[in-house]
Amino acid sequence: MTDSPSTTADRYGAQRALPARHPLRWVAIAVVFLVAAGLVTSAVTNSRFEWDVIGTYLFSWNILAGIGRTLQLTLICMAIGIVLGTLLAVARLSPNPVLSGAAWFYVWVFRGTPVLVQLILWFNLGALYPVIFGLNTNQLITPFVAAILGLALNESAYMAEIVRSGVLSVDEGQSEAGLSLGMTRMRVMRRIVLPQAIRVVIPTTGNQLIGLLKYTSLVSVLAVPDLLYSAELVYQQNYKVIPLLLVASIWYLVITSVLMVGQYYLEHYFSKGSVRTLPMTPTQRIRAALSRRARPIEERA
Numbered sequence: 001m002t003d004s005p006s007t008t009a010d011r012y013g014a015q016r017a018l019p020a021r022h023p024l025r026w027v028a029i030a031v032v033f034l035v036a037a038g039l040v041t042s043a044v045t046n047s048r049f050e051w052d053v054i055g056t057y058l059f060s061w062n063i064l065a066g067i068g069r070t071l072q073l074t075l076i077c078m079a080i081g082i083v084l085g086t087l088l089a090v091a092r093l094s095p096n097p098v099l100s101g102a103a104w105f106y107v108w109v110f111r112g113t114p115v116l117v118q119l120i121l122w123f124n125l126g127a128l129y130p131v132i133f134g135l136n137t138n139q140l141i142t143p144f145v146a147a148i149l150g151l152a153l154n155e156s157a158y159m160a161e162i163v164r165s166g167v168l169s170v171d172e173g174q175s176e177a178g179l180s181l182g183m184t185r186m187r188v189m190r191r192i193v194l195p196q197a198i199r200v201v202i203p204t205t206g207n208q209l210i211g212l213l214k215y216t217s218l219v220s221v222l223a224v225p226d227l228l229y230s231a232e233l234v235y236q237q238n239y240k241v242i243p244l245l246l247v248a249s250i251w252y253l254v255i256t257s258v259l260m261v262g263q264y265y266l267e268h269y270f271s272k273g274s275v276r277t278l279p280m281t282p283t284q285r286i287r288a289a290l291s292r293r294a295r296p297i298e299e300r301a
Contacts, residue, residue, distance in 0.1 A: 053243040057234060058250065066230025067251055073147060073216045073226060078209050080152035085159025090189060092164055103160065110157035116218050119150035123222050147219040155212055162204045166197030199270050206263030210256050217252075227251055 043049055057063055091103035110118070123146040126137035141149075170193050178188035220229035228248050235244040 048242070049246070050240065050243045053240050054246055054250075057231075057244060057247050060234075062230045062234055063227070063247060063251070066225055066227040067255075069225055069230075070213070070216050070227040071255070073151065073219065073224075074209070074213045076148055077152040077155055077216075078212055080148070081155030081159045081208075081212070082205070084152070084156035086163050086194075088156060088160035089163035089167060090186075092160065093167060107157045107160050110154050111161075115150060115154045115215060116221070118154055119146060119218060119222060122146040122149045143219075143222040143224045147216075147222055147224045151212065151215060151219070155208065158208060159205070162201055162208065163197065165204075166199075166201035167193055169200045170196045202267055202270055203263070206259070206266070209263075210259050213255060213259065214252065217248075 088103045088106060091099040092107070094100050094103075122141060123143065125132075125141050125146075129137055131137060132140060167189075174192050174196065175185075175188050178192045179185070183191070216226050217228040219226055220232060223229065225233070231244040231248040235241045
């Protein structure tokens with residue numbers, strides 16, 4: 001008869017390993033639970049939240065139109081920011097001191113001044129230049145155009161530094177190998193360096209996209225009918241300030257949550273080949289949990 005592992009361990013005086021206890025974890029869990037329960041109870045019992053008003057305006061046409069304008073601004077400005085930021089990053093890494101200096105000055109100016117100030121300056125550009133290319137500046141720079149200029153140019157300055165950090169993360173030997181094969185510097189950058197830099201650039205770019213979505217709320221000072229300004233127009237009529245602000249906040253949370261999920265899957269896709277074991281996606285984790293529950297108890301034992 002074969003002795004069990006526990007009997008063998010006791011016979012030779014070996015000590016069994018016991019899992020460490022963590023009482024503070026249970027205290028932290030209890031505190032979090034109490035705080036969450038208090039917040040939920042307060043939100044449900046406090047009639048001043050006016051959840052009926054929130055439900056009325058959550059899918060109203062004015063709010064949905066504001067969401068569309070917010071998404072439009074976000075996508076346009078992010079596309080311009082990525083393209084222009086990539087060009088600025090390449091210019092900053094150029095051996096040409098004129099290009100490098102001009103790109104550095106651009107990044108210095110647009111990163112060093114608040115985006116709200118930039119928006120107001122673009123909106124009032126007609127005070128400096130009444131006529132541009134033979135056109136009336138006030139007619140050319142509409143509130144929507146001023147919003148795009150302010151957000152996109154500011155975003156491009158940050159994207160320039162993000163792309164530059166991604167390019168610098170690629171081993172210099174990659175560029176030297178491409179140049180030794182007779183490739184031009186731009187071809188090396190486009191075919192060798194940038195594809196490898198994407199893995200470093202994507203996580204920060206996703207964060208910038210989420211930040212840009214929230215920065216679009218600043219265009220309300222220009223009377224651009226984005227999500228926040230649409231909510232402001234409603235509560236200026238019915239004086240339901242808190243419920244309408246909560247409606248805007250709920251939609252911002254929903255959109256940012258969708259962007260975060262998309263960012264996760266994009267990072268997961270581009271991380272292939274860089275790590276041995278890729279982290280499971282939320283869908284894969286759910287499938288794994290369901291498969292473990294579906295297995296018989298004997299197999300799990």
